[in-house]
Amino acid sequence: MVRIHGWGRYPVADAQVLAPATVSEMGRTLRQQHGAPLIARGLGRSYGDASLAPLVLDNTRRHLLLDFDAQTGILRCEAGATLADLLDVLLPQGWFPPVTPGTKFVTVGGAVASDVHGKNHHIDGCFSAHVLSFELLLADGSIVQCSRHAHPELFRATCGGMGLTGVLLTVTLKMLPVQSAWIEQTTLRAASLEQVLALFEQHRDATYSVAWIDCVAGGARLGRSLLMLGEHALDGGLAARPKRSRSVPFDLPPQLMNRYSIGAFNTLYYHKPSAGRARVHYEPYFYPLDGLLHWNRLYGKPGFVQYQFVLPRAATRELQAILARIVDSGRGSFLAVLKAFGPANQNYLSFPLEGYTLALDFKIEDGLFALLDELDVMVTAAGGRHYLAKDARMSQATFERGYPRHAAFQQVRRDYGALDAFGSSLSDRLGL
Numbered sequence: 044m045v046r047i048h049g050w051g052r053y054p055v056a057d058a059q060v061l062a063p064a065t066v067s068e069m070g071r072t073l074r075q076q077h078g079a080p081l082i083a084r085g086l087g088r089s090y091g092d093a094s095l096a097p098l099v100l101d102n103t104r105r106h107l108l109l110d111f112d113a114q115t116g117i118l119r120c121e122a123g124a125t126l127a128d129l130l131d132v133l134l135p136q137g138w139f140p141p142v143t144p145g146t147k148f149v150t151v152g153g154a155v156a157s158d159v160h161g162k163n164h165h166i167d168g169c170f171s172a173h174v175l176s177f178e179l180l181l182a183d184g185s186i187v188q189c190s191r192h193a194h195p196e197l198f199r200a201t202c203g204g205m206g207l208t209g210v211l212l213t214v215t216l217k218m219l220p221v222q223s224a225w226i227e228q229t230t231l232r233a234a235s236l237e238q239v240l241a242l243f244e245q246h247r248d249a250t251y252s253v254a255w256i257d258c259v260a261g262g263a264r265l266g267r268s269l270l271m272l273g274e275h276a277l278d279g280g281l282a283a284r285p286k287r288s289r290s291v292p293f294d295l296p297p298q299l300m301n302r303y304s305i306g307a308f309n310t311l312y313y314h315k316p317s318a319g320r321a322r323v324h325y326e327p328y329f330y331p332l333d334g335l336l337h338w339n340r341l342y343g344k345p346g347f348v349q350y351q352f353v354l355p356r357a358a359t360r361e362l363q364a365i366l367a368r369i370v371d372s373g374r375g376s377f378l379a380v381l382k383a384f385g386p387a388n389q390n391y392l393s394f395p396l397e398g399y400t401l402a403l404d405f406k407i408e409d410g411l412f413a414l415l416d417e418l419d420v421m422v423t424a425a426g427g428r429h430y431l432a433k434d435a436r437m438s439q440a441t442f443e444r445g446y447p448r449h450a451a452f453q454q455v456r457r458d459y460g461a462l463d464a465f466g467s468s469l470s471d472r473l474g475l
Contacts, residue, residue: 047099050339051090052346053407053435056468060084062101069210070184072100073464080466083210085123085150089157090349091435092468093205100210102152108132109213116218117175122152122211129218135281138218139325141173145380147330152211157432158203158393160400162251162273162329165385169393171202173217180210182464200455203393205431207465207475208456223276224283226251226328232318236266236363240399243270243383250274251328253382258366258403259375266366268381269318273328284324290336297343297406332378342406348435350415351402353384353395354427361425362399365418369403372414376403391452394430402433412436431469439474449475 048055061081063069072081081098106123116138118129126140126147133139144159153159155177158169167173176190179201187209189198201208229249233239239254246252251273260267332338339347354362369375380402387396394400405411419441422429428445429437443449453475456462469475 047084047087047095048346049090049092049094049435050088051348051404051435052339052342052344053348054092054095054468056092056095056097058095058097058099060099060101062104064104066180066186066212069100069180073180073182073210074184076464080464080470082465082467083152083156083206085153086125086148088146088149088153090433092472093157093432093434095468096466102210103150105212106150116220117215118218119213119215120151121213122150122155122177124151125149126151126154131283133218134221134224134283137220137222137281139221139275141217141219142167142170143329145330146333148333151214151216155202155211155214156204156206158388158390159432160382160384160395162253162382164395165247165252165383166250168385169202169388169390169395170216171388171390171393173219174202175215175217177201177214178212179208180212182209182460186212187459196455197459199390200392200452203390203431204452205392205469206467207470208459208461209465221275221281223279224281224325225276225279225322226273226325227276227320228323228328229272229320230318231270231272233266233268233270235264236268236366237359239266239268239270239381240359240362243399246270246272247383253380256366256379256381256401257375258369258379261367261370265363265370271328276322279322284326288334288336291338291340294340294344295342297345297408342404345407347404347406348411348415349402349404349433350418351400351430351433352418352422352427353400353430354398354422354425355396356398358398358425358427361421361427362401365421365425366401368414368418368421374405374408374411374414376405379403391448391455392431392446394428394432396428398427400430402430434469437473439472442473 044057082096083100083102084094103123105121108120110119142161154170158171160169249272254268254270256268384395423444
């Protein structure tokens with residue numbers, strides 16, 4: 044048994060971790076588990092308990108890029124391949140992931156299971172929008188090829204299904220052609236939440252958009268932000284930058300992360316001379332925290348939770364009220380990110396819906412969960428929901444209000460024999 048956790052380092056679980064070398068060994072494992080549900084795990088970069096279970100199948104050994112068509116950009120790879128692998132091999136050839144989250148250290152299988160979104164969701168949708176097909180290992184050891192035309196209900200349940208339908212083996216997706224490794228970035232300063240939302244609407248045609256938002260400043264400064272727009276440059280070369288990663292070598296004292304230190308950082312960050320146009324490498328634009336390895340240690344040994352929710356586009360007053368409550372609590376975060384979402388897709392448990400999503404970190408401390416329960420009520424009352432890949436503590440009732448197709452998702456799992464075979468701490472908590 045080993046102790047494992049997600050990126051937030053909360054909660055922690057004891058698990059038996061299996062690492063079968065072949066697909067046939069995986070199949071035997073499934074057939075011989077004797078009613079003990081398991082969950083497949085990649086790099087463990089989901090924040091909460093989505094990849095925690097008493098029995099965990101490590102899928103990172105299967106990480107090969109199997110086939111690539113340089114004319115069409117269609118890639119077939121094993122599910123354990125990471126976005127970093129794709130970038131290392133395919134960016135020099137002029138191809139980029141069509142959708143990427145805020146870290147490249149995630150597996151392709153994890154990107155499908157979480158149906159990750161990026162700074163371009165308002166235009167290009169979730170990761171699954173660019174997935175053509177995948178191979179899924181079912182509970183009985185058989186392998187099914189899924190697409191929008193073959194087993195479409197299983198395709199929609201697996202994309203965003205948090206690994207609860209089977210084990211992803213291979214994924215076929217279409218990469219994005221690019222001419223440069225550089226991004227043309229435009230940074231706009233917004234004095235308030237109302238102003239940054241207006242800027243999002245004004246620049247909805249921008250391919251990429253993301254706002255850093257100050258969740259400590261209140262009053263007239265509530266929601267002051269820096270909005271970063273981005274477009275792929277047309278020149279500048281395709282070479283990756285030399286890696287200069289730093290690391291947080293040990294757990295910092297949790298007391299260092301407080302409203303005063305966060306407030307000072309946010310003030311400096313908001314006023315830094317960054318407004319205007321600049322050409323930046325894709326690494327700091329898409330993956331600003333990947334350059335600081337083990338950054339989750341900044342929150343100390345108790346860990347942290349990332350709280351990410353989405354509200355409908357019309358719920359701007361509710362978003363302002365939620366942000367004001369966070370500011371009033373004095374539990375702000377220096378890693379608060381606001382993004383615009385386009386329309387929802389047809390997957391049963393995919394997170395995005397058309398509107399705005401806010402993600403921020405809270406260190407684990409007394410009174411935190413009572414605050415988050417209060418925020419949950421505000422989110423669901425406004426017609427919003429929470430991101431399963433970030434969640435570590437929401438209730439079953441909150442989940443069911445936010446995801447009205449959960450019963451249909453469960454029926455697909457039942458039809459394919461997944462109910463008793465695949466499970467996690469997340470699914471146990473949410474009644475899946």
